[in-house]
Amino acid sequence: MSASAAMQEYLAEAYRLAYYQQDDPYISTxxxxxxxxxxxxxxxxxxQRLKDAGYLEHEPYRGIHLTPAGEREALLSIRRHRLxxxxxxxxxxxGWHEVHDSADQLGAVVSDVVVExxxxxxxxxxxxxxxxxxxxxxxxxxRLEDIPLNEAAPGAHxxxxxxxxxxxxxxxxxxxxxxxxxxxxxxxxKAPFNGPIQLRVNGDTRVLxxxxxxxxxxxxxxxxxxx
Numbered sequence: 029m030s031a032s033a034a035m036q037e038y039l040a041e042a043y044r045l046a047y048y049q050q051d052d053p054y055i056s057t058x059x060x061x062x063x064x065x066x067x068x069x070x071x072x073x074x075x076q077r078l079k080d081a082g083y084l085e086h087e088p089y090r091g092i093h094l095t096p097a098g099e100r101e102a103l104l105s106i107r108r109h110r111l112x113x114x115x116x117x118x119x120x121x122x123g124w125h126e127v128h129d130s131a132d133q134l135g136a137v138v139s140d141v142v143v144e145x146x147x148x149x150x151x152x153x154x155x156x157x158x159x160x161x162x163x164x165x166x167x168x169x170x171r172l173e174d175i176p177l178n179e180a181a182p183g184a185h186x187x188x189x190x191x192x193x194x195x196x197x198x199x200x201x202x203x204x205x206x207x208x209x210x211x212x213x214x215x216x217x218k219a220p221f222n223g224p225i226q227l228r229v230n231g232d233t234r235v236l237x238x239x240x241x242x243x244x245x246x247x248x249x250x251x252x253x254x255x
Contacts, residue, residue, distance in 0.1 A: 031083065033136040036105040038064065038074050039083055042094055043102035047169065054091040103163040108135040108143050110156035110163075115146035117157045124157040124208070125199035154255055158199075159190025159209030159245070161255055170255045174247040177215075178225060178238050184215050187252040193243040202244070205234050212249060 031039065041063050045055045061071040075092060078084045083098035094102060112131040116122045122130075135143075144165070147153070154170070155161055161170040174189035188211045191202065202208065206229055213234075216226040222238040236244075 031081070031101045035074070035078060035081070035083070036101055036136075037132075038071075038078060039094065039098050039102040040105040040109070042084065042092065043099060043106065046093065053093040054087070055093070056091045060092070100167055103167045103169060104140070105135065106169075107163040107165075108138065108140075110160060111143050111147045111150065111153075112138065113156045113158075114150045114153045114162070118150045118153070119146075123200070124203065125194075125196040127157065128194045155190070155209060157209070158192075158194070159188065172245075172247070172255060173251045174245040176242045177236070177244040177246045178218070178222075178241040180215055180246055182215050182218050185212065185249070186215060186246040187212050187249050189245045189247040189252055191244055198240065198243065202240075205236075206230065206232075207234065207236075207244065210252065 038060070042055055042060055045059055045063065046053050049055070057071045057075060058068065060075075061068050064071070075084065075086055078098065079086055082095060083101060084092050084094050086092045109131045112134045113124075113127045116127040116130060117124055138146075153162060161172060163169045172189060177186075177188075180186060188207060188209050190209055191199065193199065207213075207227075211229060214228040216228055216233070218225050225236045225238065225241045227234045227236065
């Protein structure tokens, strides 16, 4: 049974949740319902469909985990989504705050042949516009090593790895500050009690609130280049 677009969406979100847990392949159906913004009964029905199709296993009190077939479908879906985002930004010149929902819609209908042509036209990127890694053609997902900016130590020279928000207003604001994946900066100071954070970016000082800084994941230049 081939996975429908709806099934691939569930598998992709399940994979994303498990990917960032790292130590535990199991995720809860409630977490899946929350990220997909659907009801618990809807998740239960889809989980049963995916289990019947051989894409996941469900263990009581532990949650669900993807089978190898489920991981393949999830990675194909994630690759399509992130490459479509990259194509929309790099080739069609949309803003990075405009493309998430459009990539969801296009990714569900474009063929793999079209997606690979998009990849070629966009220069075969390794990350989406928001810094998330793009699975390779053979189904390998690079592993990121990064931490929230508000947990980094002052004095460090770092690179923005990815941005963990799709809120358009926040993305537009971060763009206006020049804070996008791949941007190098020096972390100058962190005020106590979750106060503002000061950065130096291309010789200019930038100040971010603690909460907004938490949506920026950062790493060393070597870690960024390794993906």
